[in-house]
Amino acid sequence: MIQMYHVYMSYGSDSPGLIDVSLRIEKAEFAFITGPSGAGKTSLLRVIMLAERSQNGQILLFGKNVANIKEKERTLFRRHMGVVFQDFKLLPSRTVEQNVAISLEVLGKGRGEIRKKVGEVLELVGLEHRAHRLPPTLSGGEQQRVAIARAIVNDPQILMADEPTGNLDQALSEEIGVLLNRINARGSTVVVATHDTAWIQRTQHRVIHLEKGRVVSGGMPLG
Amino acid sequence: MSKIVYFSMQAFRHIRRNTVVAGVTVGTVAIVFLLLCVLALVGYNLDRLGERLKAGLYLVVYLEDEATEQEIQEIKSTLESSEVVGSIRFIDKKQALEIFKKRLGAQATLLNEVGPDTLPSSLEVKLSSSEHSTKSIEALAQKLVSHPGIEQVQYGQAWLGRFFNFMDFSRLIALLIGALLVFATLMIVSNTIRLSVYARTDEIHILKLVGATDNFVKAPFYIEGVVLGGLGALLGIGGAWLLFILARPLVTIPLGPGSGDLNLEFLPISSVAISAAGGAVVGMFGTLASLGRHLRI
Numbered sequence: 001m002i003q004m005y006h007v008y009m010s011y012g013s014d015s016p017g018l019i020d021v022s023l024r025i026e027k028a029e030f031a032f033i034t035g036p037s038g039a040g041k042t043s044l045l046r047v048i049m050l051a052e053r054s055q056n057g058q059i060l061l062f063g064k065n066v067a068n069i070k071e072k073e074r075t076l077f078r079r080h081m082g083v084v085f086q087d088f089k090l091l092p093s094r095t096v097e098q099n100v101a102i103s104l105e106v107l108g109k110g111r112g113e114i115r116k117k118v119g120e121v122l123e124l125v126g127l128e129h130r131a132h133r134l135p136p137t138l139s140g141g142e143q144q145r146v147a148i149a150r151a152i153v154n155d156p157q158i159l160m161a162d163e164p165t166g167n168l169d170q171a172l173s174e175e176i177g178v179l180l181n182r183i184n185a186r187g188s189t190v191v192v193a194t195h196d197t198a199w200i201q202r203t204q205h206r207v208i209h210l211e212k213g214r215v216v217s218g219g220m221p222l223g
Numbered sequence: 224m225s226k227i228v229y230f231s232m233q234a235f236r237h238i239r240r241n242t243v244v245a246g247v248t249v250g251t252v253a254i255v256f257l258l259l260c261v262l263a264l265v266g267y268n269l270d271r272l273g274e275r276l277k278a279g280l281y282l283v284v285y286l287e288d289e290a291t292e293q294e295i296q297e298i299k300s301t302l303e304s305s306e307v308v309g310s311i312r313f314i315d316k317k318q319a320l321e322i323f324k325k326r327l328g329a330q331a332t333l334l335n336e337v338g339p340d341t342l343p344s345s346l347e348v349k350l351s352s353s354e355h356s357t358k359s360i361e362a363l364a365q366k367l368v369s370h371p372g373i374e375q376v377q378y379g380q381a382w383l384g385r386f387f388n389f390m391d392f393s394r395l396i397a398l399l400i401g402a403l404l405v406f407a408t409l410m411i412v413s414n415t416i417r418l419s420v421y422a423r424t425d426e427i428h429i430l431k432l433v434g435a436t437d438n439f440v441k442a443p444f445y446i447e448g449v450v451l452g453g454l455g456a457l458l459g460i461g462g463a464w465l466l467f468i469l470a471r472p473l474v475t476i477p478l479g480p481g482s483g484d485l486n487l488e489f490l491p492i493s494s495v496a497i498s499a500a501g502g503a504v505v506g507m508f509g510t511l512a513s514l515g516r517h518l519r520i
Contacts, residue, residue: 103434107434
């Protein structure tokens, strides 16, 4: 599903993001990316979500080399990926259902289909009763669930989450962990960048460890 | 939901959330278009005045008392061979006095003691079309002036040439001012859209992340620019219309005996439509100038 070979990416000569990164994440796999601050976790996710261009190396998504594709094609690839951030990135002036609907609106889906799918996904994340609320009136855990709903409403093949529990307490973090497991069980590949060792230890998922922009362990699937 | 409806809804949502900025933009664009329309209105009515003056333009060839019948025939032939000339009317001394009396109206009694031979006989020459330039009329007059049997040639308002020169110069100045005003409008709309883009950086970021194309992100901003520019232009035109209504009774230009008066006229509907569309187009280009580098995620 995701393959990277000798990928280099930097934000300038003084700030290397990724150095010689090679890894493979299989279809429907759940993988953690971990490492200290500045290790390159977010950079790695941004390269996978095609928000950053690598300077060197090859990147294959869904079997296609995307290292040098045009911006428009990158946009189309992004439609097969869902992204969740630590700070939720919800639009405060739009209701929960409007926030979730954005992912379908960009695909040009009809109003009826959008309403149906948004309803289903809000039910999946347990927020159907909050559909008409504005994000600032929700708890942190609920806001993160809205962000997850937005990320999965278009049935992405890959769901990426960047520190999704970073702003949440232990109970809410576990809740998000359960939800991501459930999404993974539906067939989506889930890639989570996190510092949360407790969460990692609670699961049997693969851990890709980064340090100073390099993969130091877990780059290839076990076996 | 069709895309255009979706984009329009987004654009109006943007405008509703930034009513103050949008209002100031529309107001400023309206003032600029009001100035443009007033310029156009003055230019249009001066053009009409020029056309009316040209239409009333005629040559009068005053004949010498000693002019022979043969000389008069030769003058007529010269006139008839010119494409500038439409019709020629011979006015003898007696008719000339009658016409003069008529023009004097109630004061015609002043001429009671004047003999019938006082005024010279003449040829009144009407032009074939008002399209002729004053230069071609002047050239004909110059050709006639040395003709035997002619005392003097007058071609109506000789100042008309200067009037048209002044009009050409004014048109050039108006074009320059207009271009500056349009550029100002472009900058105003561009800055408003830039503010709008900054205010929605998060939204753009999210849209791009979920796979929105650049055009999908830009379309509502274009509609916003078109609406603000178009609305401003319409309000400016409306303001110009109000000024016109107020000014019309106060401005009447008399064109002299037999030519009536010239009343102010508003711009033709086609010019109004072009101005309104121009506002929308300027709004679109203003948006184009402000988008682009803000769309990276």
